Amino acid sequence: xxxxxxxRADSARGPLVRAAAQQFxxxxxxxxxxxxxxxxxxxxxxxxxxxxxxKQALATAVIEEACAxxxxxxxxxxxxxLSGIETLIDLSYLVAVSxxxxxxxxxxxxxxxxxxxxxxxxxxxxxxxxxxxxxxxKRAIREGDIAEDRDPHDIARVLVSTYMGARxxxxxxxxxxxxxxxxxxxxxxLPGFANPERVGYLSQFIRRRTTVASGKVSSPRPKS
Amino acid sequence: xxxxxxxxxxxxxxxxxxxxELFNDVGYANTGLGDIVERAGLTKGALYHHFSSKEALAxxxxxxxxxxxxxxxVGVCRSSAPALExxxxxxxxxxxMADSDKLVRMGTVLLxxxxxxxxxxxxxxxxxVVEMGKQARRAQAEGDMRNDIDAEQAGEFIVGxxxxxxxxxxxxxxxYDIVGRVTATWQLMLPAIASEQSxxxxxxxxxRESLRFGHESQA
Numbered sequence: 001x002x003x004x005x006x007x008r009a010d011s012a013r014g015p016l017v018r019a020a021a022q023q024f025x026x027x028x029x030x031x032x033x034x035x036x037x038x039x040x041x042x043x044x045x046x047x048x049x050x051x052x053x054x055k056q057a058l059a060t061a062v063i064e065e066a067c068a069x070x071x072x073x074x075x076x077x078x079x080x081x082l083s084g085i086e087t088l089i090d091l092s093y094l095v096a097v098s099x100x101x102x103x104x105x106x107x108x109x110x111x112x113x114x115x116x117x118x119x120x121x122x123x124x125x126x127x128x129x130x131x132x133x134x135x136x137x138k139r140a141i142r143e144g145d146i147a148e149d150r151d152p153h154d155i156a157r158v159l160v161s162t163y164m165g166a167r168x169x170x171x172x173x174x175x176x177x178x179x180x181x182x183x184x185x186x187x188x189x190l191p192g193f194a195n196p197e198r199v200g201y202l203s204q205f206i207r208r209r210t211t212v213a214s215g216k217v218s219s220p221r222p223k224s
Numbered sequence: 225x226x227x228x229x230x231x232x233x234x235x236x237x238x239x240x241x242x243x244x245e246l247f248n249d250v251g252y253a254n255t256g257l258g259d260i261v262e263r264a265g266l267t268k269g270a271l272y273h274h275f276s277s278k279e280a281l282a283x284x285x286x287x288x289x290x291x292x293x294x295x296x297x298v299g300v301c302r303s304s305a306p307a308l309e310x311x312x313x314x315x316x317x318x319x320x321m322a323d324s325d326k327l328v329r330m331g332t333v334l335l336x337x338x339x340x341x342x343x344x345x346x347x348x349x350x351x352x353v354v355e356m357g358k359q360a361r362r363a364q365a366e367g368d369m370r371n372d373i374d375a376e377q378a379g380e381f382i383v384g385x386x387x388x389x390x391x392x393x394x395x396x397x398x399x400y401d402i403v404g405r406v407t408a409t410w411q412l413m414l415p416a417i418a419s420e421q422s423x424x425x426x427x428x429x430x431x432r433e434s435l436r437f438g439h440e441s442q443a
Contacts, residue, residue: 080303081317083436093304204425208306
């Protein structure tokens with residue numbers, strides 16, 4: 001049994017990660033002030049240091065939490081048992097809709113790029129994602145949606161790269177535009193690896209996903 | 225739901241699994257409680273602690289099997305796909321599951337046997353009709369389903385058509401090519417329920433599903 005004091009300390013961990021995510025999702029790592037995080041949770045700095053000895057530790061927790069949430073959501077998509085290529089498309093829309101509506105995922109991806117570079121987290125987490133997508137791409141090749149002579153690992157890598165790139169070239173604070181840009185990215189990528197006779201159907205599949213996703217996200221966030 | 229002790233839960237699991245296997249091998253009518261006890265390696269007392277009769281055991285299998293199927297369908301409907309795609313795909317995932325999961329399959333067989341004699345089946349069918357109607361309404365909002373039909377009626381019609389297809393496939397064709405028969409039913413229904421703009425796409429969607437799940441059930 002845990003004693004009451006332990007449990008109280010325990011319960012501050014989750015809110016701290018959430019509050020930190022809110023900061024990291026909208027400010028560069030260097031500009032995030034831990035005082036804001038502590039104030040949002042209404043605990044002392046000391047209590048925070050009990051859980052997270054440094055800003056880096058807090059940021060790492062945000063990354064891990066976001067990855068855990070991402071894994072769980074991805075498992076849900078896989079459980080839907082769509083075809084390989086449809087699963088790849090749905091996963092990209094899942095990530096987009098998640099980070100358009102959820103600071104945790106958005107902060108996790110930002111942090112992975114900024115602080116993840118130093119401690120190898122970036123390589124590990126993107127590697128994990130690419131390996132998972134490679135398996136799905138392999139299935140899409142077996143199902144005839146992706147051309148036989150394409151390398152599934154290359155496809156997985158390109159998908160992750162273009163998504164992460166689009167986060168910079170498009171605007172996450174304009175959800176509708178971001179989704180349209182994601183659709184355009186798919187339309188440009190698709191003929192590069194899809195079987196030519198499947199492109200027509202898959203283009204429609206993608207457009208239909210954009211429509212549903214658009215209904216799920218809010219309108220543009222006012223610039224602060 | 226009532227919380228069960230872990231050990232007691234394990235015993236219950238053993239009984240249900242043994243019953244599913246025996247009902248599957250020799251049929252519900254030919255299975256005695258003694259056989260189940262023997263297969264599970266337990267005492268009669270342990271069985272009676274959980275189930276008062278063979279019927280109670282059957283109802284438990286129906287409940288568990290239909291809960292799994294319904295949860296699966298609702299899970300698909302909560303995905304990022306348009307509603308009409310969810311309806312088509314969700315039914316096929318369930319068909320596939322009834323084909324590959326022993327407990328689910330036995331649940332559907334017993335559900336048919338006990339239909340009208342137990343409240344479980346009424347509740348189960350009603351839940352499906354409600355969920356399908358809900359998806360039909362969403363499909364109308366998304367422009368995939370014609371707006372001049374009643375969504376609730378469409379939902380009830382689709383559930384009926386699917387159950388009927390499954391019944392005929394099992395009764396007349398010995399369960400052969402159930403995926404092909406379910407997708408054929410969808411192809412026949414689509415022109416009646418789909419909007420003009422979406423019909424062609426949805427036909428192709430169904431054709432793809434038919435190919436993929438057909439392969440899977442033969443593999």
